[in-house]
Amino acid sequence: xxxxxxQFSRLSSEALQDEFLRExxxxxxxxxxxxxxxxxxxxxxxxxxxxxxxxxxxxAIENLPEALDAFEKNICSRGGEVHYCEDGxxxxxxxLSIIRSHDGSSVTKSKSMVTEEIALNDHLEAAGLSVxxxxxxxxxxxxxxxxxxxxxxxxxxxxxxxxxxxFHEHLGSDPKADIPELTRVAQRTLREAxxxxxxxxxxxxxxxxxxxxxxxxENEGNIRMSTTIPRVHIALVGIEKVVPRLEDLAxxxxxxxxxxxxxxxxxxxxFISSARTPAEGDGPEKIYVVFLDAGRSRLWADPGQRAAxxxxxxxxxxxxxxxxxxxxxxxxxxxxxxxxxxxxxxxFVGIEKASxxxxxxxxxxxxxxxxPVKIPLPDMLLGLRAKAVEAGxxxxxxRFSMRVFSLLGRSPRLWRFAxxxxxxxxxxxxxxxxxxxxxxxxxxxxxxxxxxxxxxxxFRSWWRAETKKGDxxx
Amino acid sequence: xxxxxxxxxxxxxxVDFLFPSVGRAMVKVLRHYGVELEFPSGQTCCGxxxxxxxxxxxxxxxxxxxxxxxxxxxxxxxxxxxxVAMVKEYYPGLFSExxxxxxxxxxxxxxxxxxxxxxxxxxGVSDFPGSSSESLTxxxxxxxxRGLGIEEGPRxxxxxxxxxxxxxxxxxxxxxxxxxxxSVKFDEISSQMLKNKLACIEKSGADCLVAxxxxxxxxxxxxxxxxxxxxxxxHLAEVLAGAxxxxxxxxxxxxxx
Amino acid sequence: xxxxxxDRLFGFLKSRAVGQPGELFTEASRERPSSAPRCGDDLGARxxxxxxxxGGEASDLASSADPAAELGGWLQGLGLKTAVIDSxxxxxxxxxxxxxxxxxxxxELERVDGSALPADLARFDLGITLADAxxxxxxxxxxxxxxxRPRSISLVPRCHLVLVPADRLLASLEDLFEGISSGAEWxxxxxxxxxxxxxxxxxxxxxxxxxxxxxxxxxxxxxGAFLLGAESQDD
Numbered sequence: 001x002x003x004x005x006x007q008f009s010r011l012s013s014e015a016l017q018d019e020f021l022r023e024x025x026x027x028x029x030x031x032x033x034x035x036x037x038x039x040x041x042x043x044x045x046x047x048x049x050x051x052x053x054x055x056x057x058x059x060a061i062e063n064l065p066e067a068l069d070a071f072e073k074n075i076c077s078r079g080g081e082v083h084y085c086e087d088g089x090x091x092x093x094x095x096l097s098i099i100r101s102h103d104g105s106s107v108t109k110s111k112s113m114v115t116e117e118i119a120l121n122d123h124l125e126a127a128g129l130s131v132x133x134x135x136x137x138x139x140x141x142x143x144x145x146x147x148x149x150x151x152x153x154x155x156x157x158x159x160x161x162x163x164x165x166x167f168h169e170h171l172g173s174d175p176k177a178d179i180p181e182l183t184r185v186a187q188r189t190l191r192e193a194x195x196x197x198x199x200x201x202x203x204x205x206x207x208x209x210x211x212x213x214x215x216x217x218e219n220e221g222n223i224r225m226s227t228t229i230p231r232v233h234i235a236l237v238g239i240e241k242v243v244p245r246l247e248d249l250a251x252x253x254x255x256x257x258x259x260x261x262x263x264x265x266x267x268x269x270x271f272i273s274s275a276r277t278p279a280e281g282d283g284p285e286k287i288y289v290v291f292l293d294a295g296r297s298r299l300w301a302d303p304g305q306r307a308a309x310x311x312x313x314x315x316x317x318x319x320x321x322x323x324x325x326x327x328x329x330x331x332x333x334x335x336x337x338x339x340x341x342x343x344x345x346x347x348f349v350g351i352e353k354a355s356x357x358x359x360x361x362x363x364x365x366x367x368x369x370x371x372p373v374k375i376p377l378p379d380m381l382l383g384l385r386a387k388a389v390e391a392g393x394x395x396x397x398x399r400f401s402m403r404v405f406s407l408l409g410r411s412p413r414l415w416r417f418a419x420x421x422x423x424x425x426x427x428x429x430x431x432x433x434x435x436x437x438x439x440x441x442x443x444x445x446x447x448x449x450x451x452x453x454x455x456x457x458x459f460r461s462w463w464r465a466e467t468k469k470g471d472x473x474x
Numbered sequence: 475x476x477x478x479x480x481x482x483x484x485x486x487x488x489v490d491f492l493f494p495s496v497g498r499a500m501v502k503v504l505r506h507y508g509v510e511l512e513f514p515s516g517q518t519c520c521g522x523x524x525x526x527x528x529x530x531x532x533x534x535x536x537x538x539x540x541x542x543x544x545x546x547x548x549x550x551x552x553x554x555x556x557x558v559a560m561v562k563e564y565y566p567g568l569f570s571e572x573x574x575x576x577x578x579x580x581x582x583x584x585x586x587x588x589x590x591x592x593x594x595x596x597x598g599v600s601d602f603p604g605s606s607s608e609s610l611t612x613x614x615x616x617x618x619x620r621g622l623g624i625e626e627g628p629r630x631x632x633x634x635x636x637x638x639x640x641x642x643x644x645x646x647x648x649x650x651x652x653x654x655x656x657s658v659k660f661d662e663i664s665s666q667m668l669k670n671k672l673a674c675i676e677k678s679g680a681d682c683l684v685a686x687x688x689x690x691x692x693x694x695x696x697x698x699x700x701x702x703x704x705x706x707x708x709h710l711a712e713v714l715a716g717a718x719x720x721x722x723x724x725x726x727x728x729x730x731x
Numbered sequence: 732x733x734x735x736x737x738d739r740l741f742g743f744l745k746s747r748a749v750g751q752p753g754e755l756f757t758e759a760s761r762e763r764p765s766s767a768p769r770c771g772d773d774l775g776a777r778x779x780x781x782x783x784x785x786g787g788e789a790s791d792l793a794s795s796a797d798p799a800a801e802l803g804g805w806l807q808g809l810g811l812k813t814a815v816i817d818s819x820x821x822x823x824x825x826x827x828x829x830x831x832x833x834x835x836x837x838x839e840l841e842r843v844d845g846s847a848l849p850a851d852l853a854r855f856d857l858g859i860t861l862a863d864a865x866x867x868x869x870x871x872x873x874x875x876x877x878x879x880r881p882r883s884i885s886l887v888p889r890c891h892l893v894l895v896p897a898d899r900l901l902a903s904l905e906d907l908f909e910g911i912s913s914g915a916e917w918x919x920x921x922x923x924x925x926x927x928x929x930x931x932x933x934x935x936x937x938x939x940x941x942x943x944x945x946x947x948x949x950x951x952x953x954x955g956a957f958l959l960g961a962e963s964q965d966d
Contacts, residue, residue: 182940449696
């Protein structure tokens with residue numbers, strides 16, 4: 001997918017003008033937050049659970065080569081085939097050649113962010129294959145020629161009217177159809193596609209080392225369709241999705257479902273360990289796992305940022321992020337929005353192409369507070385900001401002012417002098433309403449916020465007078 | 475009860491420059507409890523602006539100066555949650571490569587307190603003397619709440635005031651949109667967040683918004699002023715000092731034109 | 732080409748490892764977290780209340796005076812024409828005359844084994860199966876692929892009826908995973924975890940348009956789950 005993360009400022013500015021989007025985001029976030037809140041409250045000790053989940057994911061990520069190797073051995077021992085791909089191009093080619101080797105022509109897909117990452121649909125369609133998204137939200141987005149704006153609710157930015165219009169145009173349904181009718185229309189169209197598909201492509205929520213099992217979590221049933229009906233199942237999986245044991249899932253699934261949608265468990269969770277056995281009639285004849293690196297190993301090699309690979313993609317950090325809630329997913333310019341997107345995007349696409357993302361946060365910390373695996377997202381944003389400065393990407397004005405700042409900050413005399421001179425100058429600016437004339441940060445502040453005026457007596461002179469008075473009193 | 479307690483106060487650049495009344499109020503309240511205060515005149519800034527912008531080298535230099543000024547204090551108290559979070563949460567990590575320095579910063583961190591924290595956790599105050607005639611509403615500043623875990627302490631103090639009328643602030647845990655340079659680098663997003671916050675503040679029906687951080691208060695006060703709201707903003711220290719005597723000044727003494 | 736990348740990736744990861752990581756497989760995975768939700772003693776009641784809360788239709792036949800009549804009543808209420816049932820040998824020991832009940836409710840019933848194909852199963856209005864396991868904590872039905880039961884019998888018909896033998900009702904997710912690891916028969920037996928194991932908790936659902944909950948997308952819109960009494964199993 002084309003990276004537009006360096007245009008965050010412009011994209012977010014446009015998004016802020018979009019009245020419907022803001023309402024949709026407010027409604028969605030409120031509903032996600034309420035649902036998660038109730039689900040969390042129903043647990044005896046949420047914090048202990050988060051800590052354990054953090055430890056489980058850490059264990060897998062710290063031992064990544066061993067964990068991947070074990071998974072591979074186990075799934076291969078039951079007839080699966082595993083590929084490792086360095087980047088999107090390699091993954092696209094690998095998947096296409098698998099499809100070709102099975103003479104596949106029609107593909108159904110289950111919702112998967114990682115396939116968005118490598119723009120798989122475009123590639124397969126260009127190769128002459130028919131590709132249909134099975135998840136309702138993804139299907140809407142596909143028809144509209146757009147990209148998901150939320151990790152778990154891809155079409156959150158679309159109104160029912162827009163969807164009705166879209167379905168009317170593409171599927172000939174009633175342009176005034178309501179939501180249940182729209183859902184039925186999609187279901188009927190996709191049912192035919194599922195029954196006729198020869199290739200099913202999914203992502204994975206987890207892959208389990210000890211048993212070689214692919215775990216998929218969903219509510220609609222489209223993942224079950226794509227992994228049951230077609231002759232071939234291909235799972236495209238980020239290398240970070242591995243967990244040690246099946247037993248670890250008791251905890252992780254509880255956290256994932258509650259954090260994502262507030263459910264105790266979702267409607268369907270599939271555990272796939274092999275293709276169908278000779279006695280079974282349905283299910284794929286062959287299963288492939290295509291592991292994607294695409295920046296993950298680079299991120300892994302960075303100790304301060306590695307914990308970002310612990311993410312289980314629940315979307316809670318988006319749902320609680322006031323920045324995401326204001327500008328929506330498309331503003332982030334690539335696949336992963338919100339706080340986790342701002343952390344991993346620079347690693348995956350290169351910091352030079354996403355330098356604005358780590359800056360676009362007030363560091364309020366809500367994301368870290370709700371993260372089910374305790375990823376310290378604000379600290380990671382700070383780390384990325386530091387990396388950007390190290391790489392020399394800060395502007396000359398900022399670099400200069402930070403030099404001056406640190407010089408003042410370690411020289412009390414200069415500091416006091418600067419404050420003493422600064423106060424009258426600032427006072428003049430504020431009193432005369434010069435902020436808008438001077439431009440820059442002051443003007444930007446002043447657009448929606450008044451400038452405070454300094455009080456008459458500074459603290460230092462008051463303290464001096466106060467202590468003298470005290471001395472006299474004594 | 476706090477006989478013999480001594481503390482050095484870190485007044486922060488924003489308070490020094492714009493809101494000295496907050497510093498004066500904190501001094502008044504702490505002295506009321508008999509804490510012997512010292513104001514080291516060599517103090518400057520905590521270095522947060524540089525740190526948050528990614529200039530860790532510069533932040534380190536300022537942190538070392540802070541250590542110089544405050545190292546052998548019995549306690550360091552400051553009327554700003556975010557500056558205290560900088561000292562407690564981030565200073566030690568900035569020196570993780572140097573064990574000796576890191577342990578000195580760890581020690582400093584363990585002795586540094588945000589004003590309301592010092593009052594409730596060190597001095598053990600839960601009932602505050604004095605009264606309040608205004609209706610108040612409380613905003614949880616992000617760094618105080620999530621960085622330092624300050625949540626119930628200040629609410630208890632405000633509740634304990636005679637005649638206290640503490641109104642619920644909807645979404646009080648939501649960020650006001652300040653975020654330091656974020657507020658000017660991404661002013662449109664920041665303003666949207668502020669707008670949401672202001673709507674909740676208006677809805678609370680309170681006369682006065684109270685919080686622990688002058689930066690967040692400055693942001694919200696600036697927004698209230700622009701919208702022509704009559705709601706005042708005051709730092710917790712000012713409300714408490716005002717409860718001791720009614721003379722403490724608000725942040726918005728001299729509104730800009 | 733991709734095989735090469737495996738070696739390069741593993742080489743890179745190993746070269747950049749920091750310190751000595753802890754063990755990958757530890758007993759910590761198998762410890763029961765004290766933070767797990769409590770299910771209470773009455774697993775049947777918990778199962779039913781959890782499933783009903785998410786739009787499933789659960790009932791405990793153990794407490795029913797006439798299980799066959801209750802089941803028949805539910806089936807009749809569906810107003811459907813055709814049903815398909817798996818050929819699980821445990822049907823014989825449930826003690827329920829399932830064929831009579833289904834046909835008595837006015838449905839045509841066809842029996843299939845694991846070789847049935849999705850397109851054929853999609854013609855039926857109702858799929859009828861036996862649960863391999865059920866979880867009280869969440870109101871979940873768990874089933875493996877087996878020679879007796881196609882994977883899609885619980886997926887492609889518009890409605891799904893599942894009966895849960897009393898000895899297959901487990902308390903928690905931990906119990907379920909422990910069962911799988913210890914080679915429980917219901918999870919594939921001692922030869923290993925089943926090729927395909929699926930959890931179903933209530934009907935298929937979506938909230939993809941304006942966050943509005945809509946029931947019945949790709950999977951069944953109605954799901955009935957009936958717990959069987961212990962006695963009926965002994966018959």
